[in-house]
Amino acid sequence: MPHPVISARALTKRYGDFTAVDGIDFDIAPGESFGFLGPNGAGKSTTMRMIAATSTRTSGELTVLGLDTADHGPEIRAQLGIVPQGDLLDEELRVIDNLIVYGRYFGLPRSYVKQRSEELLDFAQLREKRLSRVSDLSGGMKRRLTIARGLVNNPKVMLLDEPTTGLDPQARHVLWDRLFRLKEEGVTLVVTTHFMDEAEQLCDRLVVIDKGVIVAEGSPSSLIRQYSTREVLEVRFGSARNAAAAGGLDGVGVRREVLPDRILVYADNGEHALQEVLERGFEPLTSLVRRSSLEDVFLRLTGRSLVE
Numbered sequence: 501m502p503h504p505v506i507s508a509r510a511l512t513k514r515y516g517d518f519t520a521v522d523g524i525d526f527d528i529a530p531g532e533s534f535g536f537l538g539p540n541g542a543g544k545s546t547t548m549r550m551i552a553a554t555s556t557r558t559s560g561e562l563t564v565l566g567l568d569t570a571d572h573g574p575e576i577r578a579q580l581g582i583v584p585q586g587d588l589l590d591e592e593l594r595v596i597d598n599l600i601v602y603g604r605y606f607g608l609p610r611s612y613v614k615q616r617s618e619e620l621l622d623f624a625q626l627r628e629k630r631l632s633r634v635s636d637l638s639g640g641m642k643r644r645l646t647i648a649r650g651l652v653n654n655p656k657v658m659l660l661d662e663p664t665t666g667l668d669p670q671a672r673h674v675l676w677d678r679l680f681r682l683k684e685e686g687v688t689l690v691v692t693t694h695f696m697d698e699a700e701q702l703c704d705r706l707v708v709i710d711k712g713v714i715v716a717e718g719s720p721s722s723l724i725r726q727y728s729t730r731e732v733l734e735v736r737f738g739s740a741r742n743a744a745a746a747g748g749l750d751g752v753g754v755r756r757e758v759l760p761d762r763i764l765v766y767a768d769n770g771e772h773a774l775q776e777v778l779e780r781g782f783e784p785l786t787s788l789v790r791r792s793s794l795e796d797v798f799l800r801l802t803g804r805s806l807v808e
């Protein structure tokens with residue numbers, strides 16, 4: 501890897517007796533789109549706050565853009581774009597003024613901030629909303645404005661904490677498209693998410709994090725290859741028959757996961773697996789063959805579903 505823009509070794513954060521981040525190691529390369537994928541409470545936001553030098557680490561090492569976060573908070577923050585979980589916009593201000601006021605916090609010259617804010621309105625597809633109040637924007641527009649605001653200081657690294665939580669599918673796709681544009685421009689993206697589709701869409705590489713610990717690392721496709729099969733057969737037998745059917749499917753596919761409402765059969769060929777299920781005399785109410793996803797990886801690694 502070229503010299504990493506962010507590097508962590510044995511990074512740990514404790515709140516009293518509770519360890520939120522438990523000795524994690526990772527390196528993020530320039531221009532990479534890197535994800536922390538994990539359920540609520542895994543320690544993702546805590547890690548992001550330590551990267552942004554707004555929360556101090558308990559132990560371990562952490563450098564951002566070659567600077568130690570313990571000693572260089574203001575210099576680091578001046579070079580990062582930060583998109584926190586809540587939008588934290590000034591609801592009373594107009595859209596354009598949110599950008600200008602934020603830019604002025606960085607001490608950037610007024611003329612530069614004005615010009616940059618106009619460019620960012622276009623980037624965020626908010627030109628028509630230039631003079632609207634934030635309170636009149638949709639959730640997706642607010643998120644895009646927050647991202648635009650995070651770009652005022654022209655950062656090389658963007659931290660995005662759960663960028664699409666709470667948005668509808670269309671708004672999510674618009675946002676992913678904008679983030680993809682940033683990536684094409686060479687901006688390093690660091691994203692936390694508990695959505696496996698988001699991780700698959702946005703991340704070149706990710707770590708799966710659970711209870712403050714990294715349980716796997718790789719590209720979405722390499723993680724799926726390593727921890728799952730090519731296909732998954734999902735069969736539903738109804739609550740009364742689910743357990744009995746689960747007991748009768750030993751040896752079908754490579755592996756099975758029995759969930760309360762369905763059984764997942766991991767197999768390289770899902771249709772063949774379905775044939776075997778039928779040959780054993782188990783007629784499912786519904787069946788579906790799909791490709792493996794990061795959700796399957798997470799289930800395999802932790803025994804739990806990502807979104808519970």
Ligand SMILES: Nc1ncnc2c1ncn2[C@@H]1O[C@H](COP(=O)(O)OP(=O)(O)OP(=O)(O)O)[C@@H](O)[C@H]1O
Pocket residue numbers: 515518520538539540541542543544545546547662
């Ligand atoms: N200031 C704090 N004091 C005590 N415990 C905290 C504090 N901040 C976070 N925690 C705890 O640390 C754990 C990790 O929280 P964190 O917010 O980093 O998780 P997360 O993976 O980002 O999840 P979410 O998506 O819900 O934010 C949680 O159990 C949380 O309750």
